[in-house]
Amino acid sequence: MALITAQNLTLSYGQRVVVRDLSFSLSEGQRILVCGENGSGKSTLVRTLVGLHSPSGGTLTYGEGVRGGIGYLPQKTPQDASFPATAFEVASLGLREGSLRGAARRKRVTQALSRTSAEAFASDSFGALSGGQRQRVLLSRALLSASKALILDEPSTGLDGAVTHELYHLLRSLSREGLGVLFVSHDIAGALDFSTHVLHLTPQGEGHFYTAEEYRASAHFCTLCREVHHV
Amino acid sequence: MFELFAAPLAYQFFVTALVCGASIALVAALVGTHLTLKGFSMLGDGLSHVGFGTVAVAAAVGAAPLSVAIPVVILAAFLLLRLASGGARADASVAMLSAAGLAVGVVSVSLSGTNFDLNSYLFGSVLAVSSAEAPVVLFVCGAVFLIYLLCYPAFFSLTFDEEFFEAQTAHRGFFRTTLSALSAVIVVVGMQSVGALLISALLIFAPSSAARLTRSFRATVILSALLGVLSFVVGLYLSFYLSLPAGASVVLVGAAVHLVSLALGAVKKRR
Numbered sequence: 391m392a393l394i395t396a397q398n399l400t401l402s403y404g405q406r407v408v409v410r411d412l413s414f415s416l417s418e419g420q421r422i423l424v425c426g427e428n429g430s431g432k433s434t435l436v437r438t439l440v441g442l443h444s445p446s447g448g449t450l451t452y453g454e455g456v457r458g459g460i461g462y463l464p465q466k467t468p469q470d471a472s473f474p475a476t477a478f479e480v481a482s483l484g485l486r487e488g489s490l491r492g493a494a495r496r497k498r499v500t501q502a503l504s505r506t507s508a509e510a511f512a513s514d515s516f517g518a519l520s521g522g523q524r525q526r527v528l529l530s531r532a533l534l535s536a537s538k539a540l541i542l543d544e545p546s547t548g549l550d551g552a553v554t555h556e557l558y559h560l561l562r563s564l565s566r567e568g569l570g571v572l573f574v575s576h577d578i579a580g581a582l583d584f585s586t587h588v589l590h591l592t593p594q595g596e597g598h599f600y601t602a603e604e605y606r607a608s609a610h611f612c613t614l615c616r617e618v619h620h621v
Numbered sequence: 622m623f624e625l626f627a628a629p630l631a632y633q634f635f636v637t638a639l640v641c642g643a644s645i646a647l648v649a650a651l652v653g654t655h656l657t658l659k660g661f662s663m664l665g666d667g668l669s670h671v672g673f674g675t676v677a678v679a680a681a682v683g684a685a686p687l688s689v690a691i692p693v694v695i696l697a698a699f700l701l702l703r704l705a706s707g708g709a710r711a712d713a714s715v716a717m718l719s720a721a722g723l724a725v726g727v728v729s730v731s732l733s734g735t736n737f738d739l740n741s742y743l744f745g746s747v748l749a750v751s752s753a754e755a756p757v758v759l760f761v762c763g764a765v766f767l768i769y770l771l772c773y774p775a776f777f778s779l780t781f782d783e784e785f786f787e788a789q790t791a792h793r794g795f796f797r798t799t800l801s802a803l804s805a806v807i808v809v810v811g812m813q814s815v816g817a818l819l820i821s822a823l824l825i826f827a828p829s830s831a832a833r834l835t836r837s838f839r840a841t842v843i844l845s846a847l848l849g850v851l852s853f854v855v856g857l858y859l860s861f862y863l864s865l866p867a868g869a870s871v872v873l874v875g876a877a878v879h880l881v882s883l884a885l886g887a888v889k890k891r892r
Contacts (some may be wrong), residue, residue: 417809428859440788462789473658474831475838483778483785515836535789 392417392438393539393570400436400447403475408434412597414589417568421561423576426591432574433465436543461536464545467524471517477527482615484534501556502530505560521548540564542573575621627695628833629861637755637860638747639857642852644762645811646823650849651769652803653824654842655780664701665821667715667809670722673742673817677726681733698801745816745868761810765803774800777838815868827852833886852878
C-alpha cells in the first residue's frame with residue numbers, strides 16, 4: 391500500500407527550483423535511499439515530506455493515518471551541550487502528546503532506546519554524549535513516532551562502521567514489520583545493500599527513481615561513486 | 622530565627638506582597654526556563670519596555686493601564702518571538718523595539734502632563750499591591766500555572782527541537798503563541814511588583830541557575846521554580862529589614878543565587 395505518493399513535485403526556494411517534476415511513491419516495506427550530489431535537494435525533499443517545506447508545484451498524497459505516523463530524524467543535531475535534558479527525556483519526545491503515561495510510557499521509551507543500542511546511556515545528559523550516541527538517541531525518538539513511515543536525513547552521521555551496519559539492519563527489520571523507510575545517505579556503497587529502491591537527485595533538479603538493482607547498473611551510480619570516492 | 626520570619630507577617634501589606642510576588646516569581650521561573658533555554662532571554666526585557674510604553678500611553682489618554690497593556694504586550698511577544706527566531710539581526714530588532722517602547726512611555730508621560738507614577742512602573746512597588754489587586758494577580762498566576770502544566774510536554778519539545786516538533790504536530794503555531802502570551806501576561810503583571818526594568822530578571826536568573834545544576838529538563842524546571850520563589854521570599858525579607866527597595870532586593874538575591882550556581886556548576890564539571 392502506498393504511504394506517500396509524490397506526483398510532478400516541484401520544490402523551490404524563492405525563484406530557484408531545486409527539484410522539478412519528481413514522481414515516486416513510498417510503500418509499506420520499502421526502503422528508499424535518497425542520494426545525489428550536494429545541493430541536489432535531498433534535505434529539501436525530506437523536509438517537504440514531513441511538512442516543513444511547501445512544494446511549489448505538483449501533489450503530495452498521504453495514505454490514511456500516515457501524516458501523523460511519520461518518524462523524522464533531522465539532519466542537524468538540535469541544541470548545544472549545555473541543554474539540560476537526559477537521553478531518556480529526549481527520546482520520549484517522540485511519543486505523541488498524551489499517548490502513554492507512567493510505567494507504559496517508560497517501557498516504550500526504553501524499548502526504543504534498546505533498539506538503537508542507546509539504553510546504556512539513557513540517564514546521561516544528552517549534551518554530554520558523543521555525536522554517534524546522540525544520533526542513536528534521536529533515532530529512538532524518531533522510532534517512537536513512526537507508526538507508518540520513517541524519514542531520516544543522514545542517519546549514519548557520526549556513527550562508526552559497526553554501528554552504521556547495525557543501523558541498516560534495524561532499518562531492514564523495521565521495514566519488514568511494515569514501515570516505509572526513506573533515508574538520505576552519502577554512504578552509497580554501504581546503504582545500497584540495505585535499500586529496495588533508490589531516488590537519485592541531480593543538481594539540475596531531476597529525480598530518477600530506480601530499484602536497487604537497476605541503480606547499480608545505471609550511469610548515475612557510477613558517476614556518484616566516482617565523486618564520493620574521488621576516483 | 623522564627624521571630625525574624627514571623628514578625629513581618631503581622632503586616633497585611635507584607636503578606637499580600639509575599640503571596641502575590643511569590644506567585645509571579647513561580648510562573649516567571651517556569652515560563653522563563655523555556656525562554657532562556659531557547660535563547661530568548663531578551664524577550665522579557667523587550668516586552669517589559671513595550672509594556673511600560675503601553676501603560677504610559679494608556680495613562681496619558683485616561684484608559685485602564687492593564688487592560689490596554691495585556692493585549693498589546695501579547696501582540697509584541699508574538700512579534701518578538703518571530704523576530705528572535707530569525708538570527709542575529711533579529712536580536713537588534715528586539716533591542717530597538719525595547720528602546721522604542723521605553724521612549725514612547727517617557728514621551729507620553731511628558732506630553733500628557735498627567736501625574737502618572739513613572740517610578741512605580743519602572744522600579745515596581747510590590748509592597749503597594751492592594752488587597753483589591755491581589756485576587757486578580759493570584760487568578761492570573763493560577764491560570765498561567767494551569768496552562769503551563771497542560772502545555773508542558775509540548776513546550777519541552779518546542780524548546781528542545783522546534784524543527785522536530787513542527788514535523789510532529791500541526792499545532793506548533795498554537796503552542797508558540799501560547800508561550801508568547803504567557804510570557805506577556807507575566808511581564809505585565811510582574812511590572813507592578815518588580816518594575817519594567819527588573820521583571821526580565823525573574824524570567825532569567827532562576828532558570829539560568831537551575832540549568833547549571835541539573836542534568837534533566839524536568840529537574841531544571843522544578844529547581845528553577847524553587848529558586849525563583851526562594852529568591853523572591855529572601856529578597857522581600859531583606860528589603861523589609863534593611864529598608865531596601867523590594868524589586869531590586871529580589872533581583873540582587875537572584876543574582877547572588879546565580880553566582881553560587883556558577884561556582885557549584887564549575888565544581889560539578891571538575892568531578
